Amino acid sequence: MPDSPIRKLVPLADKAKEKGKKVFHLNIGQPDLPTPQxxxxxxxxxxxxxxxxxxxxxxxxxxxxxxxxxxxxxxxxxxxxxxxxxxxxxxxxxxxxxxxxxxxxxxxxxxxxxxxxxxxxxxxxxxxxxxxxxxxxxxxxxxxxxxxxxxxxxxxxxxxxxxxxxxxxxxxxxxxxxxxxxxxxxxxxxxxxxxxxxxxxxxxxxxxxxxxxxxxxxxxxxxxxxxxxxxxxxxxxxxxxxxxxxxxxxxxxxxxxxxxxxxxxxxxxxxxNNKEYMHDIYDEYVERRKFLVDGLNRINGVYSPIPMGAFYTVARLPIDDSDKFCAWLLSDFEYENQTIFMAPATGFYTTPGYGKDEVRIAYVLKKEDLATSLKILEEALKVYPGSKVRQIAAATQE
Amino acid sequence: MPDSPIRKLVPLADKAKEKGKKVFHLNIGQPDLPTPQxxxxxxxxxxxxxxxxxxxxxxxxxxxxxxxxxxxxxxxxxxxxxxxxxxxxxxxxxxxxxxxxxxxxxxxxxxxxxxxxxxxxxxxxxxxxxxxxxxxxxxxxxxxxxxxxxxxxxxxxxxxxxxxxxxxxxxxxxxxxxxxxxxxxxxxxxxxxxxxxxxxxxxxxxxxxxxxxxxxxxxxxxxxxxxxxxxxxxxxxxxxxxxxxxxxxxxxxxxxxxxxxxxxxxxxxxxxNNKEYMHDIYDEYVERRKFLVDGLNRINGVYSPIPMGAFYTVARLPIDDSDKFCAWLLSDFEYENQTIFMAPATGFYTTPGYGKDEVRIAYVLKKEDLATSLKILEEALKVYPGSKVRQIAAATQE
Missing domain, CATH: 3.40.640.10 (Type I PLP-dependent aspartate aminotransferase-like (Major domain))
Known part of the structure; x- marks a missing residue:
């Protein structure tokens, strides 16, 4: 029985919160939108x-x-x-x-x-x-x-x-x-x-x-x-x-x-009330999707295809190991006392080696939170020990 | 995967109800007592x-x-x-x-x-x-x-x-x-x-x-x-x-x-509010238990030990086959347009042959309903084709 890639890092997130760090949950498909009245x-x-x-x-x-x-x-x-x-x-x-x-x-x-x-x-x-x-x-x-x-x-x-x-x-x-x-x-x-x-x-x-x-x-x-x-x-x-x-x-x-x-x-x-409710929800996700994916692709070394549906994207990051990176974000990193919780994509593959440079990001948070999350990701990639951003930057400058 | 002995006869009960028959549910541990306020x-x-x-x-x-x-x-x-x-x-x-x-x-x-x-x-x-x-x-x-x-x-x-x-x-x-x-x-x-x-x-x-x-x-x-x-x-x-x-x-x-x-x-x-709630509930079950078990043991050929806990009893009935009898009660029998739904005890044994003359009865209904249920059982045993009541009666008279 494998650990859940979505929930296995929860203890690290709990510890981060105990220390007073704000954690943005991009790991789990729990929308922040209200349940129908x-x-x-x-x-x-x-x-x-x-x-x-x-x-x-x-x-x-x-x-x-x-x-x-x-x-x-x-x-x-x-x-x-x-x-x-x-x-x-x-x-x-x-x-x-x-x-x-x-x-x-x-x-x-x-x-x-x-x-x-x-x-x-x-x-x-x-x-x-x-x-x-x-x-x-x-x-x-x-x-x-x-x-x-x-x-x-x-x-x-x-x-x-x-x-x-x-x-x-x-x-x-x-x-x-x-x-x-x-x-x-x-x-x-x-x-x-x-x-x-x-x-x-x-x-x-x-x-x-x-x-x-x-x-x-x-x-x-x-x-x-x-x-x-x-x-x-x-x-x-x-x-x-x-x-x-x-x-x-x-x-x-x-x-x-x-x-x-x-x-x-x-x-x-x-x-x-399905139709009326879904109408508003839908517009919100269209906005968030564009905002997140555009933002991801603007970060040095990051690539996300544009998802056609659902409310996740699998993005490629310039990192050595998504499990290590996602754990490190919770345990060792903070940006203005905040960090992000993402799901390592390794857990979504059974083919060995796949997903090591990919993460799943759920765009279930409001745009303001997504903006902060993107900033945190960008800053994290600058200092993460296993980051390849510096190599990419160096290669670009040559 | 075996059928649930408690739920497998539900379609027969549904049919009986569709025909306007009142069905007393002694088959399932669904108390009729109110949930705590x-x-x-x-x-x-x-x-x-x-x-x-x-x-x-x-x-x-x-x-x-x-x-x-x-x-x-x-x-x-x-x-x-x-x-x-x-x-x-x-x-x-x-x-x-x-x-x-x-x-x-x-x-x-x-x-x-x-x-x-x-x-x-x-x-x-x-x-x-x-x-x-x-x-x-x-x-x-x-x-x-x-x-x-x-x-x-x-x-x-x-x-x-x-x-x-x-x-x-x-x-x-x-x-x-x-x-x-x-x-x-x-x-x-x-x-x-x-x-x-x-x-x-x-x-x-x-x-x-x-x-x-x-x-x-x-x-x-x-x-x-x-x-x-x-x-x-x-x-x-x-x-x-x-x-x-x-x-x-x-x-x-x-x-x-x-x-x-x-x-x-x-x-x-x-x-x-556990203590206060359980106090009232408990007294009610004590009453029902005594009423049901006394009533069962007064029926010709029926035997129930006195249960010490929970809210079920397994009773022995003078019948050929508890699966047949419980199905027959729902499909073929009525007493004043009412019948009872019991769980055949065969489903609670894996040893072959056990439970054929036993049923599980839940005393989760109020005394008045239990009284009617006992009457229905008594009348049913008089006419059920696989009943041994007549043999017992004959043996007693000899």
Whole structure:
């Protein structure tokens, strides 16, 4: 079981805070934007005497509203296809447990959300990864690379679209290539689409459920955490039109009894005002994205592709080792008594050596905080012992 | 993965309700008693703009209050020994995942909480069970039976005390025997003590943490679901003084990010008023227990031992097959347009053949509902095709 690259440095951050240092959290996708007022009101108006179990598959009225929400994205599912889970984390875990036997393999383009590996290990499954490249903007690696990895133990492909951590959004051609692979080898397509509301370029969001002919193979992963700034309520969903699979997933759901009741009430209320809420949120992220990525690319030796969706970017830094640098920022560095907490990208790759000069940065903080964070990063790179900024500067001057 | 014996008949119950039948839920430990007003108030007064992630190990102030609560039971733990989980279910799951490798074995006296098996399967572990007997009041089977099952793969013993489903409360001598086994073979002792507040006979509640010399081996499982009628908020705890184990459990906690935020707020508020709340609740269960067990034993051919704790009893019925009988009650029987939903005890045993004439009954409904339920059971046994009541009656008349 690997440590979480997002959370493993938390003790260092806690120590920095104890010393009175201000720490900007760029490491974790916890937006600073307010949760929808509808959700807060639903909680504050709760009118129950007993906080009882909900159904193992989740509250019916909530599942019905979710189905209607998916219809607005041309995702044709019913309330019966939806199983409410304790966060997207549980949805991925149950998907792997229900679909994979110990020793089975799934193929994942990387960098990828680190906890997929953790959940695969939990299911006894093996992740086979294909690195995508920062210089190609983290586009889908060639299908030939996928086919090389397919073995009799291969049971599925896992994608995240729009992508965490890269912000990449798969285009029609890439999605069709994935569809053809899924069909040809009869694999599961695990598609984590929790960032669907965050697509910034006008390019279409193509859901796995938009792909014709593989409807029975798709396992959609969703969560309200990110879109409604409701990370704490732990509400996600697993969506499948495959009845046999649903039956298996339900066994795991029944074993853990039920998803959180109050979270479901909050999430259901959030859906009532989805369009208006997302409108404001969206504009804010468009601003932050431009501000962060422009700022990063202005720093000597730093490169970030422009993310098309989600609210992360993977940036290349002029450093020896992202794990060391991120730890050093928390333990040894300060700029005007402030520092930044970033996620080393090594944790998002399983291919050894990858991510050593990359970090994941979440642009979930307001512009003012992002501005300070960029300044801190720039100053840190000037003095970090493993920094290559001086070499770059020297080379430029020659 | 087995079906949940508690929830697998839910579709039949739903159908019965759709037909307008009233169904009394004796199958599930969902108390009808009100959640503490403190908890409801804490939710209604929530004053947050963002429902954000909580720490992976749970909110510190909640863990500190929990530690103080355990001290009132002479359980000497600190906030640092406590990890908040998404219900007791997740605590058991993480305990198994962190302590057991695939193929490792744990010994469990049965009948046992059915989902232990599900969580063991999830961890790739194997449950070796020893049946306890209804005619012995479900007392701990002889230690010699445990020793027979110990192999090089045995890593732990799992107990539930007070017991779900039997209501048995282990005495000092039994707990000392368990302690000696744990010590002799250096095993983990997984001790599910979520019903500690429900001990009815004056006999002491002996926690696994009361046993001297095995402090590093104990993994305590707790949950607020049952004691505060808060099953829906999904808040439990895993408690260990073993630092290496805690580190491993934390990896799973970080992968699933955090336990539910609002549930923690409700649970923390419940602790503020624990004593007063439990006082009233306790008296109510004492009444219900006496009423139910007396009523069961008055029905021809039915036998229930008197449970010493928790709020379940396993009763022997004059029937051919508890799975068939419980399904028949929902599908085919009604008494004044009402029926009862019980959990077949077969699901609480892994030893084949056990539990076929036993059911688990939760006395979580008010006395009036229990009275109706008893009447329904009595009438059902008169007409159920697989009933042995007529044979018993005939034998008595001869």
């Amino acid at each position: 509808n959700a807060i009101d639903a909680i504050r108006n709760i009118d129950r005497k007993i906080l009882e179990y909900s159904p193992s598959e989740g509250i019916k009225s909530f599942r019905e509203k979710l189905a209607a929400y998916y219809h607005t994205f041309n995702i044709d599912v019913t309330a019966d296809d939806i199983i409410i889970t304790t966060g997207g984390s549980e949805a991925v875990t149950f998907a792997f447990l229900a679909c994979l036997d110990p020793g089975d393999e799934i193929i994942v383009p990387e960098p990828a959300y680190a906890n997929y590996t953790a959940f695969a290990i939990l299911a006894g499954a093996v992740i086979k990864s294909i690195p995508s490249k920062i210089d190609e903007g983290f586009a889908l690696p060639p299908v030939a690379e996928f086919e090389k990895l397919i073995s009799p133990r291969t049971k599925g492909i896992m994608i995240c679209n729009p992508n965490n951590p890269t912000g990449y959004l798969y285009n029609r051609s890439e999605m069709n290539q994935i569809r053809d692979l899924i069909k040809k080898y009869d694999l599961y397509l695990f598609s984590d689409e929790v960032y669907r509301e965050f697509c910034y370029t006008g390019a279409p969001y193509i859901s796995a459920f938009h792909l014709k002919g593989i409807e029975q193979n798709v396992v959609l992963i969703d969560s309200v955490s990110k879109r409604y700034s409701e990370c704490g309520i732990r509400i996600g969903a697993l969506i499948t039109k495959n009845k046999a699979l649903k039956k298996n997933v339900m066994k795991f759901c029944q074993a853990r009894l039920s998803p959180p009741l109050i979270g479901q009430i909050a999430a259901e209320a959030s859906l009532d | 403190n908890a409801i108030d804490a939710i209604r007064n929530i004053d947050r703009k963002i429902l954000e992630y909580s720490p992976s190990e749970g909110i510190k102030s909640f863990r500190e209050k929990l530690a103080a609560y355990y001290h009132t039971f002479n359980i000497d733990v600190t906030a640092d020994d406590i990890i908040i989980t998404t219900g007791g279910s997740e605590a058991v799951t993480f305990a198994f995942l962190a302590c057991l490798d695939p193929g490792d074995e744990i010994i469990v006296p049965e009948p046992a909480y059915a989902n232990y098996t599900a969580f063991a399967i999830l961890a790739g572990a194997v449950i070796k069970s020893i049946p306890s007997k209804i005619d012995e009041g479900f007392a701990l089977p002889p230690v010699a039976e445990f020793e027979k099952l110990i192999s090089p793969r045995t890593k732990g013993i799992m107990i539930c005390n007070p017991n779900n489903p039997t209501g048995y409360l282990y005495n000092r001598s039994e707990m000392n025997q368990i302690r000696d086994l744990i010590k002799k073979y250096d095993l983990y002792l997984f001790s599910d003590e979520v019903y500690r507040e429900f001990c009815y006979t004056g006999a002491p509640y002996i926690s696994a943490f009361h046993l001297k010399g095995i402090e590093q081996n104990v993994v305590l499982i707790d949950s607020v679901s049952k004691r505060y009628s808060e099953c829906g908020i999904r808040i439990g705890a895993l408690i260990t003084k073993n630092k290496a184990l805690k580190k491993n459990v934390m990896k799973f906690c970080q992968a699933r990010l955090s336990p539910p935020l609002i549930g923690q707020i409700a649970a923390e508020a419940s602790l503020d």
